[in-house]
Amino acid sequence: MSTNEQxxxxxxxxxxxxxxxVTAAGMAGVGATxxxxxxxxxxxxxxxxxxxATVEVDLASIGEGEAIVVKWQxxxxxxxxxxxxxxxxxxxxxxxxxxxKETDADRILAGHDxxxxxxxTCTHLGCVPLGSKTGDDKGEYGGWFCPCHGSHYDTSGRIxxxxxxxxxxxxxxxFMNDTSIKIG
Amino acid sequence: xxxxEAVKPQNKxxxxxxxxxxxxxxxxxxxxxxxxxxxxLNYWWNFGSLAGLMLVIQIISGVVLAMHYxxxxxxxxxxxxxxxxxxxxxxxxxxxxxxxxxxxxxxxYIHILRGLYYGSYKAPRExxxxxxxxxFLLMMATAxxxxxxxxxxxSFWGATVITNLFSAIPVIGDDIVQLLWxxxxxxxxxxxxxxxxxxxxxxxxxxxxxxxxxAKKVSDSGNPLGIDVKSGADQIPFHPYYTIKDAFGVGxxxxxxxxxxxxxxxxxxxxxxxxxxxxxxxxxxxxxxxxFLPYYAILRSITFDLGIPGTDIIFIPAKLLGVxxxxxxxxxxxxxxxxxxxxxxxxxxxxxxRIFFWILVVDMILLTLVGGRKPEGIWPLLGLIGTVYYxxxxxxxxxxxxxxxxxxxLPESIANPVLKAAE
Numbered sequence: 001m002s003t004n005e006q007x008x009x010x011x012x013x014x015x016x017x018x019x020x021x022v023t024a025a026g027m028a029g030v031g032a033t034x035x036x037x038x039x040x041x042x043x044x045x046x047x048x049x050x051x052x053a054t055v056e057v058d059l060a061s062i063g064e065g066e067a068i069v070v071k072w073q074x075x076x077x078x079x080x081x082x083x084x085x086x087x088x089x090x091x092x093x094x095x096x097x098x099x100x101k102e103t104d105a106d107r108i109l110a111g112h113d114x115x116x117x118x119x120x121t122c123t124h125l126g127c128v129p130l131g132s133k134t135g136d137d138k139g140e141y142g143g144w145f146c147p148c149h150g151s152h153y154d155t156s157g158r159i160x161x162x163x164x165x166x167x168x169x170x171x172x173x174x175f176m177n178d179t180s181i182k183i184g
Numbered sequence: 185x186x187x188x189e190a191v192k193p194q195n196k197x198x199x200x201x202x203x204x205x206x207x208x209x210x211x212x213x214x215x216x217x218x219x220x221x222x223x224x225l226n227y228w229w230n231f232g233s234l235a236g237l238m239l240v241i242q243i244i245s246g247v248v249l250a251m252h253y254x255x256x257x258x259x260x261x262x263x264x265x266x267x268x269x270x271x272x273x274x275x276x277x278x279x280x281x282x283x284x285x286x287x288x289x290x291x292x293y294i295h296i297l298r299g300l301y302y303g304s305y306k307a308p309r310e311x312x313x314x315x316x317x318x319x320f321l322l323m324m325a326t327a328x329x330x331x332x333x334x335x336x337x338x339s340f341w342g343a344t345v346i347t348n349l350f351s352a353i354p355v356i357g358d359d360i361v362q363l364l365w366x367x368x369x370x371x372x373x374x375x376x377x378x379x380x381x382x383x384x385x386x387x388x389x390x391x392x393x394x395x396x397x398x399a400k401k402v403s404d405s406g407n408p409l410g411i412d413v414k415s416g417a418d419q420i421p422f423h424p425y426y427t428i429k430d431a432f433g434v435g436x437x438x439x440x441x442x443x444x445x446x447x448x449x450x451x452x453x454x455x456x457x458x459x460x461x462x463x464x465x466x467x468x469x470x471x472x473x474x475x476f477l478p479y480y481a482i483l484r485s486i487t488f489d490l491g492i493p494g495t496d497i498i499f500i501p502a503k504l505l506g507v508x509x510x511x512x513x514x515x516x517x518x519x520x521x522x523x524x525x526x527x528x529x530x531x532x533x534x535x536x537x538r539i540f541f542w543i544l545v546v547d548m549i550l551l552t553l554v555g556g557r558k559p560e561g562i563w564p565l566l567g568l569i570g571t572v573y574y575x576x577x578x579x580x581x582x583x584x585x586x587x588x589x590x591x592x593x594l595p596e597s598i599a600n601p602v603l604k605a606a607e
Contacts, residue, residue, distance in 0.1 A: 044366065074369035127345065147466065
């Protein structure tokens with residue numbers, strides 16, 4: 001038996017050579033992982049996609065009880081001019097019967113009670129719920145109804161029935177004056 | 185594994201090459217005259233080669249279509265219409281590719297069901313089975329991304345719904361969805377990467393198919409009796425016996441394929457996909473391709489949270505639970521070889537299993553029907569029942585059945601019953 005083999009078969013199993021193997025393999029592993037990152041990160045939104053501008057919307061043309069759909073960052077945004085009855089309905093709901101507990105006041109900008117602005121993609125699997133156009137099925141709670149898997153939203157865009165887990169998201173927006181908003 | 189038999193070609197040039205790279209020997213030993221194969225394979229054993237053939241057709245037609253297709257949201261739909269109207273035989277190539285996907289799935293589903301009926305997943309063929317499942321998963325990913333490419337309404341909304349499945353993952357879900365999209369919704373970056381991957385994956389599938397065949401070669405083919413080969417009398421050479429039997433199957437299968445291709449090319453598609461994608465209008469109902477319907481039904485059947493009743497404590501919200509159930513329905517099959525505790529492979533000798541097998545088939549058909557309906561009326565309930573039964577079959581019935589079932593006596597050998605009948 002040569003001396004070489006004796007060291008490899010040594011009792012402890014760990015010697016200089018093993019140490020070199022492990023550190024070399026370890027460094028190669030770290031390097032390979034770091035090199036992998038650009039290949040993963042290239043899939044994330046690119047700079048021009050991220051730079052998608054904000055959208056300004058004129059609200060003057062939206063009559064009471066009507067809604068419009070505008071496109072922001074590739075997604076539909078619902079802007080609804082709510083009637084007094086709809087506002088009342090949204091406020092009257094007891095918080096503990098809601099799936100995603102949010103008061104109506106938390107979902108609008110103070111002083112602009114009649115304007116509801118929500119991202120128009122169902123929080124279940126991303127379909128666009130019906131209810132913005134006249135004649136659309138507004139669901140059992142008078143807001144929106146998602147035809148894909150049957151989620152019902154109320155006049156505050158809150159999920160009331162169906163598989164969606166969350167209320168319709170409220171985007172970041174601000175009133176520039178009484179009749180126009182800037183989304184984003 | 186049978187002995188390796190080297191091919192020695194008469195032609196000197198061929199012999200020279202064969203000595204240096206024995207490809208002829210390889211083919212001959214995997215599906216040639218030097219491949220001993222059980223003598224009793226029935227027509228259900230045709231569907232492996234049929235699936236392989238469909239893969240070849242998909243790759244050839246797909247590569248050609250890619251020469252005319254443009255993966256850009258502004259041009260994708262029009263480039264497909266151009267293929268249909270202006271490119272020479274473009275209509276034929278596209279219909280072949282679209283219906284070819286369906287027939288690929290038909291062949292694979294029958295191939296899988298054959299495996300379930302005859303216990304092809306049992307020792308020593310577990311790895312053959314698992315590699316087959318990997319192929320199946322890759323096929324589903326490929327088919328899904330291919331359906332997005334024409335950029336019609338169903339393309340867009342199918343992609344939206346399926347990518348949104350990943351948003352159900354806790355904490356990092358939304359980031360993953362954004363990573364998949366390359367933006368804030370399904371858009372141009374999504375289309376381009378889907379095209380790239382749709383082109384890549386079939387070649388990955390081809391690689392796994394080779395491993396699948398290799399693993400089958402190592403453990404030998406199963407057979408309808410489910411007993412091991414005992415002697416040469418149990419076997420016949422693959423060529424010419426099964427090459428000719430497979431060729432006949434190809435004729436029948438292609439006839440059916442041609443009926444769809446030439447007389448009803450849109451029967452398996454959805455008319456809404458001839459409407460260009462519109463990110464502001466969701467179609468009336470989003471329906472996946474028929475081969476995804478059972479899994480779609482399982483996804484939608486879960487509409488309740490998993491938590492402590494009467495409280496607000498939720499462990500798994502409905503959406504995540506549905507996604508888990510859908511993925512689990514396929515991943516479950518990877519442990520099937522250990523869930524089925526019966527030593528007897530073939531359902532021919534398992535009278536009770538045979539009944540449960542057919543109930544499972546009916547259950548899958550039920551789920552297919554549910555997946556294609558709007559979630560209204562009786563359908564969600566049927567979907568839930570179908571889903572529960574599906575999991576019951578694998579997680580409860582199979583483990584118990586293997587221990588309880590009184591199986592029929594197995595024949596001594598494959599050749600015996602045949603030879604006795606001949607006497």
